Amino acid sequence: EVQLVESGGGLVKPGGSLRLSCAASGFPFSTYSMNWVRQAPGKGLEWVSYISSSGTYIYYADSVKGRFTISRDNAKNSLYLQMNSLRGEDTAVYYCARVWDGFNYCDVWGQGSLVTVSS
Amino acid sequence: DVQMTQSPSSLSASVGDRVTITCRASQSIRNSLHWYFQKPGKAPKLLIYAASTLQSGVPSRFSGDGSGTDFTLTISSLQPEDFASYYCQQTFTTPYTFGQGTKLEIK
Numbered sequence A: 001e002v003q004l005v006e007s008g009g010g011l012v013k014p015g016g017s018l019r020l021s022c023a024a025s026g027f028p029f030s031t032y033s034m035n036w037v038r039q040a041p042g043k044g045l046e047w048v049s050y051i052s053s054s055g056t057y058i059y060y061a062d063s064v065k066g067r068f069t070i071s072r073d074n075a076k077n078s079l080y081l082q083m084n085s086l087r088g089e090d091t092a093v094y095y096c097a098r099v100w101d102g103f104n105y106c107d108v109w110g111q112g113s114l115v116t117v118s119s
Numbered sequence B: 001d002v003q004m005t006q007s008p009s010s011l012s013a014s015v016g017d018r019v020t021i022t023c024r025a026s027q028s029i030r031n032s033l034h035w036y037f038q039k040p041g042k043a044p045k046l047l048i049y050a051a052s053t054l055q056s057g058v059p060s061r062f063s064g065d066g067s068g069t070d071f072t073l074t075i076s077s078l079q080p081e082d083f084a085s086y087y088c089q090q091t092f093t094t095p096y097t098f099g100q101g102t103k104l105e106i107k
Helices: none
Strands: A003-007 A010-012 A018-025 A033-039 A045-051 A058-060 A068-073 A078-083 A092-100 A105-109 A113-117 B004-007 B010-013 B019-025 B033-038 B045-049 B062-067 B070-075 B085-090 B102-106
Touching: A003 A092, A018 A092, A018 A113, A033 A068, A033 A078, A033 A105, A045 A068, A045 A078, A045 A092, A045 B085, A058 A068, A078 A092, A105 B033, A105 B045, B004 B085, B010 B019, B019 B033, B019 B085, B019 B102, B033 B062, B045 B062, B070 B085
Parallel strands: A010 A113, B010 B102
Antiparallel strands: A003 A018, A018 A078, A033 A045, A033 A092, A045 A058, A068 A078, A092 A105, A092 A113, B004 B019, B019 B070, B033 B045, B033 B085, B062 B070, B085 B102
8 A cells, every 4th residue: 555654743942943754655665756745724735845756856945945854765765854943834734745757746645744833 | 936826715515516616827837737635634635637637536527627827627516525625736837836725615
């Protein structure tokens, strides 16, 4: 079964850091690009970041550029999002999603990990 | 950035109704437009990709159309499980922006 499982969310103070992980299984992780997408409470979806299968190409939303870092370890079938200088507006459920190369849509999603930034 | 404008933002309809949701891009995105469906508290799921191709396992009552800047998602006969939120997303260029969503509610 194709599966993505996020972990690492929690409560953090403004200005703090957190690292999210996404464990992939059931498919050849190293051949797929990946996205992080977030959803603030009661709000819509916001694309956060993209990483190509080899890690060569990386893109960020302007709202997180310079503060968040996406990375992957293909040997461990894992995707990461290092989040620094966190703000209240970063409070959201963070989803990792598999990218279908070509059109770059998200065809498989994890269940999400809640990040709450509050003092 | 490409702005995606969905309409309506909310919609009340009955089981059996035909409904259409519209997504407009601020510039041409060819057919790099995809539709997702989300139930409260759950992860989004892919419905349609490349504007009009149904994802495997998605019922045929869902259909997508459009290219360039104007796109539609149509549900031909609403079923109880279809009441949820729907989002469009463009992947023509980064940032891969989503529409603001359409909440489909039971009348």
